[in-house]
Amino acid sequence: MSEAPKTSTPIEIPIIGIKNFRSTCFANSVFQILCSQRALIKYLKVVEPTTETPYTFALKKMLKPLLESKTPGIIRESIDPPEEMRKIIIDLQTESGQRQMDAGEFYTTVINALHVESLKIQKPEETQEEDDDGWEEVGEKSKKISLRTEKSDGKSCVSEVFRGKTRMTTTTVDAKKKANKAVFQDFYIFSVPLQKGKDCCKTTNECYNLATSRRVEGNIVQTLSIEEFPKVLVLQFNRFIYDRVQLKVVKITDHVSFEETLSLKVGKKSVNYKLSVVVEHRGNNIGRGHYVAYVRRGPNWFFCNDEQIIKTDFTEVRNAMAYLLVYSN
Structure with missing residues (x-):
């Protein structure tokens, strides 16, 4: 009797600390997101960057200890960002006018x-992409909906993993007055709104439902939905809002619960995700404070505070005041 073929289980990606050299905790938390995505790690191992691809070159050089490691677990020697990555970060800090950049903004960049x-x-x-401009589809009650896609720069092995597409549908109560339309737009981060106090959503699904709920203004109804789910979905809670009473930007500190799995549906479409990284912003000022990350490797969770890596459990993770939730499917 022949033996059943053995299925090889992929080795877990090692985990490594990163030195903070210039208020760069925001960057370090984002690097932990990138280090947790198997497709990106695989890409960095084989790509041959040049001077024309400075971000790829700097990231591959910085992550060399992780890319060359053959064993899972914590790598004892932390990463000291090379000069090429330091220059990228410093230039972005200078451009933004503040050392403490927003982690979501840095991730998207x-x-x-x-x-x-x-x-x-x-x-x-390999970079061609279909254009939906000028197409029409038939909506409810046989109403025609014109389709428009925001200009895109093509598909890549990176966008295939990290980029999704939203659909903003605008309809009217009286179709004779205005044509219905749908606009498609690419995204790397899906922002979900929060409200202060008792009106704040309590769960991730509630926040998502609020972001995709119908908005009515006069005879116009707008609905936002995810048309194409990315393989890596990053949700950003809009914790920083402008307070009209205090006349300044304040932080919403209400806790939003989240689980290790997330199921989202849009019409007949559904996708299941598994939580891989949680980024937390500690402090009340958007330009200051401190970013940390909780990272999953297999069944285990790790707390990443720049160079410091500590094994933890999901009980502690779920108590975090999440700013970014990173889900993979």
């Missing part, structure tokens, strides 16, 4: 840069 640079590496025919 880095991922988009990796995407754009990967287009330079790929063959031209």
